[in-house]
Amino acid sequence: MAAPICENCTKGTKLPGKPTGNMVNIGGIDTYVAPPPRPLAPGNEHKAVVIFTDALGLPLGNSQIIADGFAKELNLPVYVPDMFNGSPPISPEAMSSVDHFEVGKPRPFWNKLRFYGLLLTILPNIILYNAPGKVAARMQGWCDALRKEKGVERLGAVGHCYGGMVIVKLAALRSGILQAAVVAHPGSIKQEEIDKxxxxxxxxxxxEDQSFPQPFAKQVEKSFQARDDKTKVPYEFVYYPGTMHGFAARPALHVPEIREAFEKVTEQSWKWLQKYL
Known part of the structure; x- marks a missing residue:
């Protein structure tokens, strides 16, 4: 099995601005909530959205800022649970933005050394506390608590990197946890999990994505195309050229191509949830 993080999981840019929501506790897990700015539309009283973060979790702040934008656009409560119980595998201080978006260029050797050195410090955290299966089980409990405590009946999800991996693993754990989802450049997942x-x-x-490379992405898309009437679900695959793993969560907005891709993937997520949640 591939490692749950890749070199690009450790690279990116902090989004400008400050979160405007607040922290609550749901099922014993600290959770950021971005409230809807207007009264809920009829029929939306029992809907909510969850954003499952990358490996940097809540401390970076990007997921909270993204959640604020989703809440404003969708006019629904948007939650960002602390998937890692206060101990994300990667800290904001460890994140580097040296060459995150130089697509097609070979990595300098010292960059590779830096990643492997950092990986040695990250693996104990993942193995002991935040292995993908452990995080998925933790988030299953959180989703159940959200439904019970907040009266949520339809839950949509957006997952970036590690969080995209969690969405697929939740589907493999049990049917009915989520009602719609957007998976952006996920961590390592298996076809048998995707089939669920x-x-x-x-x-x-x-x-460029070591965790979800284009050949595998195309294989996954074909697997959705090949489903029979009993297992068929709506799906779409949108390819963003000129991007690398992490662009939907930690974009370098000073690069015009990346800014445009970030805006488009955000709009893709909004529209999908508006249509299917």
């Missing part, structure tokens, strides 16, 4: 996805699912893929 039983809800409308959109995918955002990038040009």
């Amino acid at each position: 996805v039983d809800f409308p699912c959109a995918w955002a893929t990038c040009q």
Whole structure:
């Protein structure tokens, strides 16, 4: 099995601005909530959205800022649970933005050394506390608590990197946890897990991705095309050229091509949830 993180999981840019929501506790897990700015539309009283973060979790702040934008656009409560219980595998201080978006260029040797050195410090955290299966089980409990405590009946999800992996693993754990989802450049997942996805699912893929490379992305897309009437679900695959793993969560907005891709993947996510949640 491939490692749950790759070199690009450790690279990116902090989004400008400050989160405007607040922290609550749901099922014993600290959770950021971005409230809807207007009264809920009839029929939306029992809907909510969850954003499953990358490996940097809540401390970076990007997921909260993204959640604020989703809440404003969708006019629904948007939650960002602390998937890692206060101990994300990667800290904001460890994140580097040296060459995150130089697509097609070979990595300097010292960059590779830096990643492997950092990986040695990250693996104990993942193995002991935040292995993908452990995080998925933790988030299953959180989703159940959200439904019970907040009266949520239809839950849509957006997962970036590690969080995209969690969405697929939730589908493999049990049917009915999610009603719609967007998976953006996920971490390592298996075809047999993907085959368990039983809800409308959109995918955002990038040009360079060690965790979800284009050949595998195309294989996954074909697997959705090949489903029979009993297992068929709405799906879409959107390819974002010129991007690397992480662009939907930690984009370098000073690069015009990346800014445009980030805006488009955000719009893709909004539209998918508006249509299917």
